[in-house]
Amino acid sequence: MYGMVNRAVEDLVCTNFGEEKWEQIRQKAGVEEEFFVSNEGYPDALTYRLVGAASEVLGLTPEAILMAFGEHWILKTAREGYGDLMQAHGRTMPEFLSNLPNFHTRVALLFPKLQPPRFEVSDSTPTSLHLHYHTHRLGLEAFVVGLLHGLGKMFETPVTVKQIGFRGADLDHAIFLVDWSAGPAAA
Ligand code: HEM
Structure with missing residues (x-):
């Protein structure tokens, strides 16, 4: 990396x-x-x-470190170092999440050898969605949870994140249920 x-x-x-x-x-x-x-x-x-x-x-635990790292990545690294890029991908939590599948395409213009994860969105409702996380790397699910909590803080939109799909024999990627029904977007 x-x-x-x-x-x-x-x-x-x-x-x-x-x-x-x-x-x-x-x-x-x-x-x-x-x-x-x-x-x-x-x-x-x-x-x-x-x-x-x-x-x-x-x-x-390694999971606690990865979660803290995810929040730090959004609130410090991304926000302070790449504010314009972050703003260009959405002004609200749902808008940003719906643009997440394209996000690293832009990052790859800055870092040509990037081996980024791939995100997909499904089952969207006004206050929740399923986020599909594809990667060749192992064990970074807690990082994704931390990233999503960091985005919730950035957009001042409290989120709950629950992993509902696990990589294994039947599934080749992880799925997270992201819910912001308690936040301003629901008002
Ligand atoms: C300006 C903001 C961002 C930048 C500059 C950035 C850049 C990067 C870089 C350099 C890597 C390491 C991969 C490599 O070097 O090949 C990476 C990995 C990763 N990024 Fe981003 N990223 C940003 C925002 C995000 C956001 C908003 C998310 C999701 C919410 C995200 C999810 C991930 C994940 C999960 C990985 C781990 C690699 C993997 O799963 O295979 N990133 N990103």
Whole structure:
């Protein structure tokens, strides 16, 4: 994955737990680089090692780290670094979600070697939808939940997210029920 992902993990840890903890995590994960270059590619395994080491050092489950990372990605990385791109994809939670299937096509113009996830929307109602998440990567469902909660905060629209489809013998992707019936969009 592009270095900006690892940089965002570093930023999440340093902001919330301090640089000393980051140094411990970096060493435990066996990262030799002093810093990550945003637009350079790194092995996915390195990012997974960072999440595993963060889980051990901070005493949180990998899922909790991934969820926090998802929120941080939206509220800090995306909003501060790519505000125009975020705004161009919707002014409300439902609008943004309906545009999510196209989102990484735009991101890929900035990062040509991107291996993005693929999203599809189905079963839309005025206050909910099913979000289908396709990827060749394993174990990032909690990241998606965190991303969706981050979007809810960004749009000041409380959301509930429930995974209703699981990758396995019968299904090749995950499905999330996203519901914002308690939010301003429902008013
Ligand atoms: C400006 C905002 C965004 C940027 C710049 C961005 C960029 C990226 C980058 C660089 C990666 C790593 C993949 C690679 O390097 O090959 C990635 C992965 C990912 N992105 Fe985005 N992204 C953004 C917003 C979003 C949003 C809004 C969502 C969904 C709500 C999302 C969902 C994901 C997921 C789930 C992955 C993990 C990779 C996988 O599942 O295979 N991203 N994105």
